[in-house]
Amino acid sequence: MREVMTTSMARNIFYGGSIFFVLIFLGLSVHSHIYIVNTSTASMPLTESVVRGKRIWEEHACVNCHSLHGEGAYFAPEVGNVMTRWGVIDKPKEAFETLKGWMEAQPSRIPGRRQMPGYKLTDEQIRDLSNFLIWADKTDTKGWPPNNAG
Amino acid sequence: MKYESQKIAYAYFLAAMILFVVQVSGGLLAGWIYVAPNTLSEVLPFNVVRMLHTNSLIVWLLLGFFGAAYFLIPEESGREIHSPAIAYYQLAILVLGTLGVVVTYVFDLFQGNFLLGKDGREFLEQPLWVKIGIVVAALMFLYNVSMTVLAGKKTAITNVLLIGLWGIALLFLFAFYNPANLSLDKMYWWYVVHLWVEGVWELVMAAILAYLMLKLTGVDREVVEKWLYVIVGTSLFTGILGTGHHYYWIGAPGYWQWIGSIFSTLEIVPFFLMMVFSFVMVWKGRRDHPNKAALLWSLGTTTLAFFGAGVWGFLHTLHGVNYYTHGTQITAAHGHLAFFGAYVSLNLAIFTYAFPIMRNRDPYNQVLNMASFWLMSGGMAFMTFVLTFAGTIQTHLQRVMGQNYMEVQDQLVLFYYMRFGAGIAVVLGAILFVYAILVPQREAIEPGKRDVLSPAE
Numbered sequence: 001m002r003e004v005m006t007t008s009m010a011r012n013i014f015y016g017g018s019i020f021f022v023l024i025f026l027g028l029s030v031h032s033h034i035y036i037v038n039t040s041t042a043s044m045p046l047t048e049s050v051v052r053g054k055r056i057w058e059e060h061a062c063v064n065c066h067s068l069h070g071e072g073a074y075f076a077p078e079v080g081n082v083m084t085r086w087g088v089i090d091k092p093k094e095a096f097e098t099l100k101g102w103m104e105a106q107p108s109r110i111p112g113r114r115q116m117p118g119y120k121l122t123d124e125q126i127r128d129l130s131n132f133l134i135w136a137d138k139t140d141t142k143g144w145p146p147n148n149a150g
Numbered sequence: 151m152k153y154e155s156q157k158i159a160y161a162y163f164l165a166a167m168i169l170f171v172v173q174v175s176g177g178l179l180a181g182w183i184y185v186a187p188n189t190l191s192e193v194l195p196f197n198v199v200r201m202l203h204t205n206s207l208i209v210w211l212l213l214g215f216f217g218a219a220y221f222l223i224p225e226e227s228g229r230e231i232h233s234p235a236i237a238y239y240q241l242a243i244l245v246l247g248t249l250g251v252v253v254t255y256v257f258d259l260f261q262g263n264f265l266l267g268k269d270g271r272e273f274l275e276q277p278l279w280v281k282i283g284i285v286v287a288a289l290m291f292l293y294n295v296s297m298t299v300l301a302g303k304k305t306a307i308t309n310v311l312l313i314g315l316w317g318i319a320l321l322f323l324f325a326f327y328n329p330a331n332l333s334l335d336k337m338y339w340w341y342v343v344h345l346w347v348e349g350v351w352e353l354v355m356a357a358i359l360a361y362l363m364l365k366l367t368g369v370d371r372e373v374v375e376k377w378l379y380v381i382v383g384t385s386l387f388t389g390i391l392g393t394g395h396h397y398y399w400i401g402a403p404g405y406w407q408w409i410g411s412i413f414s415t416l417e418i419v420p421f422f423l424m425m426v427f428s429f430v431m432v433w434k435g436r437r438d439h440p441n442k443a444a445l446l447w448s449l450g451t452t453t454l455a456f457f458g459a460g461v462w463g464f465l466h467t468l469h470g471v472n473y474y475t476h477g478t479q480i481t482a483a484h485g486h487l488a489f490f491g492a493y494v495s496l497n498l499a500i501f502t503y504a505f506p507i508m509r510n511r512d513p514y515n516q517v518l519n520m521a522s523f524w525l526m527s528g529g530m531a532f533m534t535f536v537l538t539f540a541g542t543i544q545t546h547l548q549r550v551m552g553q554n555y556m557e558v559q560d561q562l563v564l565f566y567y568m569r570f571g572a573g574i575a576v577v578l579g580a581i582l583f584v585y586a587i588l589v590p591q592r593e594a595i596e597p598g599k600r601d602v603l604s605p606a607e
Binding site for chain 1: 184187196198200261262267268269271272275328330331332333334335375376380382386390391393397398399401402404405406407473474476478479481548549550553554555556558559
């Protein structure tokens, strides 16, 4: 490699190239930020309830069993499309009731079944979580997941 | 050991090795829960076990990086570390934070408290007070090593290492930004997660690797430095826009599918170069360094990183493929071999190299250490294969055929048993490694005497 370039050339290419790619990345990030706010997540307003629901999702570390838009742990089903899977995406009241029924049946204690902890959530909290999952489900994720199974 | 303050690394490496054993034990427990799901389900649920597994991994790797920096910077800069006291306070903060995290997770303390409760974004679950502690510790560290480097000789190795470490600290600041919009949250979350492991961590890795090659093979610094800049150049040229491969399905614009596919495919290049670099240096090197175990780990890390991060990463990075494999056991397979190959093995390489020097004795016990390499690497390779098979079946049944998640999981149990078996090998290897580093006083098998050939022969 001695013939091709010197160490200081290699160093300058590293610096210059990195700055170049950082700038492109930042530019695309700005555009993506605007696109996410105005386009891909704009079909449903980001209400107070949705924001509280996201916090409940975080406080219970749900992502360390479930995946959401495919990210998280792979121990439990995908929930980015759970409201579609349950057929309640456009029925907030039924979504709440279905989620409440599910949450309150945990843990199942069936031998050989993966166990979900029994979280003691109030109706208000379950409603918030339900609204958050509906909101997430309505995001334009470019057609992912391929089917309802998630 | 030329400089007294290199000894700081000893405490860092010890703390790292303790957490390493905790990490793999947590992994083994998580693997057992996959095959016997009722285990501890109401005492220590799976999500808590997984947080301990992933968080302890990240912390011990960082402790290893910090320790490595404290070990190699005095030698490179030709002077003692600016302030050993700050280095030990920094370690104390990190250890306190780690203990706080473990207690908070296991007993689920302060749930919902913004300062004391866990934060719940994947890998960034640490309570806010711990995150602040991490930033304080990082600032102390950067101040300490930057002052040392600025006052001493500047080499390509310290230069790249410092850029990498500053990058780690700056990108971590995005951990404090949690937008209410989930898609925005995910976009900036990757600023920490992706730009760490597929960006600035590669700089740290390449710098430490270059140092090891310099010491172990005796190749000219000039040659090593040029390789180093070429490697880290390709890391950032591909890795920064390679972030796009995480933006396919989270609500980001469609152009990321092409940008992500192209650049993340090229992310294999720096790992290929690191592998070529290490083998070429050993081939060209004139030095017959007595620490063969460190050499094995050095060659092992580049090879396993090439397969784990490079090949297994490419396996599911094209958006047309990722549409079906995203979030399946394929991802788990890649994650395990990538982290083990690139960052675990690299840390174990520098531990293996540095410990005998810090303890001022021959590199005991190399045979056991090398056995631990094969045990851990073999276990991890096996785990990667079985998870890849599990992921392939999962992708077909769930994503193509549309079968329900749990129905599919029930058909993968055989693979989860094999993964648990592989996990036992990894844990035994990890314990054997720690034992080989710390305990034995003499070599198990005497090395053979080498014939010295004169140039005329």
